[in-house]
Amino acid sequence: MEKSYSASYAAAGVDITAGYRAVELMRQHVARTLTPGCIGGLGGFGGLFELDCTNMPHPVLISGTDGVGTKLKLAFMMDKHDTVGIDCVAMCVNDVICAGAKPLIFLDYIACGKNVPEKIAQLVAGVAEGCVQAGCALVGGETAEMPGFYPEDEYDLAGFTVGAVDKSRLLDNSTMTPGDVLIALPSSGVHSNGFSLVRRVFDLEHDPEVLTRYTEELGRPLGEALLEPTRIYVKPVLALMEQVTVKGVSHITGGGFYENIPRSLKEGCCARIRKADVRTPALFDLIAKVGNIPERDMFNTFNMGVGMVLTVAAADADKALAVLHENGEPGAWKLGEIAAGSGVELC
Structure with missing residues (x-):
């Protein structure tokens, strides 16, 4: 050489x-x-x-x-x-x-x-x-x-x-049924999707200095919050699968809730989620406010604070949360439930 x-x-x-x-x-x-x-x-x-x-x-x-x-x-x-x-x-x-x-x-x-x-x-x-x-x-x-x-x-x-x-x-959603529980794993921020919109919202092409400015809502510079790396969920999710039957897993990437959650659903099932149960970080509120972005577009573009969604039987929900909490996901929470229908219902 x-x-x-x-x-x-x-x-x-x-x-x-x-x-x-x-x-x-x-x-x-x-x-x-x-x-x-x-x-x-x-x-x-x-x-x-x-x-x-x-x-x-x-x-x-x-x-x-x-x-x-x-x-x-x-x-x-x-x-x-x-x-x-x-x-x-x-x-x-x-x-x-x-x-x-x-x-x-x-x-x-x-x-x-x-x-x-x-x-x-x-x-x-x-x-x-x-x-x-x-x-x-x-x-x-x-x-x-x-x-x-x-x-x-x-x-x-x-x-x-x-x-x-x-x-x-192999994960099998054949037993998914209305009443099953959706569990959310929190994201660390925008992760790695939607940045074409983020760059337009904050006009980064013409005002790159905005990245270094301290942002009151975030408690740190905007660029630091945006560059926060995507969370890796491998170890806690695999630990959960050793102890609980997981019926579906959705990685929330580009397309947000509306495109990703349905990919793990059984035909005839929909994910019913109350907006009040979505723990949305301030960063997404800031993006929506500065960019004047409609709520549906936000949920159809960004993860909104939810990096991954897991589906388990209602009887297993509390155990699933305990396992996740013990394996590096203390912020996991119940996000919603499976209902009859299709797609995602945000109510």
Whole structure:
């Protein structure tokens, strides 16, 4: 590697040696994520993982992929790059647990205008932290320097995860019935969806300084609240599934309540939620007020303080809350109930 250098490629804007330097800087972060099953290390053409099927006679692999979206624009404006990697992991692993799977491995993809090794290492540090929170291993990735395609100080970040579950334990909503209880897991804020609207509401293109201003309603600068990383729900949800039958799980992302909750509902069932039972943080009230956004649009765009919705039998609701409270989700609460119908009823 030390002898690998192309003056011609460097003249075109691609510094191969910067890529090697970035890999060296990220090794310590990747090491934090290694789990049993990991084989080899960084530098190969593929990430290796040995699947332990001891308790999975019929293993099913479940994959998920996503990016961070235009939330990255805020990271550029604030020159803060160590948290968006958590968002990237969260958007993938929170999806696969909706089927009951445990995320096993993660890979990231970073495309940038100029490879600044220290910045790339910050991004990977965030990805590694997300993997630690999710209990999965960062087994590989790719950094692509693309001058002329991205501005020098910008990048894109995406990821991919694979999880596994025994076929007998795949989530099944066939027993969902009116009277079942919806349980909410609180979000940490906007998470990673709706930022095109957020950027327009606060006119960030013309007034980026608004991000650094202290906001009375939030008790901190607006940018700090907006850049708060997406919560990762893997460990508490999987702990719950060990003790309680979970009939449905919805990760509340783009499309808010109206698009995501119905994805976990049995045909003939609807989610009935009282608006008074939605614990909406001040950040969403501020977005609605400044942007003059109708209530329905807010619930159809943002998570409104609810990062994930779980459905359990009424008889299991109190136990489910206790398990969640004991496993890192002290803010979990009863959000509503299943009723006959379809979609979401906000009343």
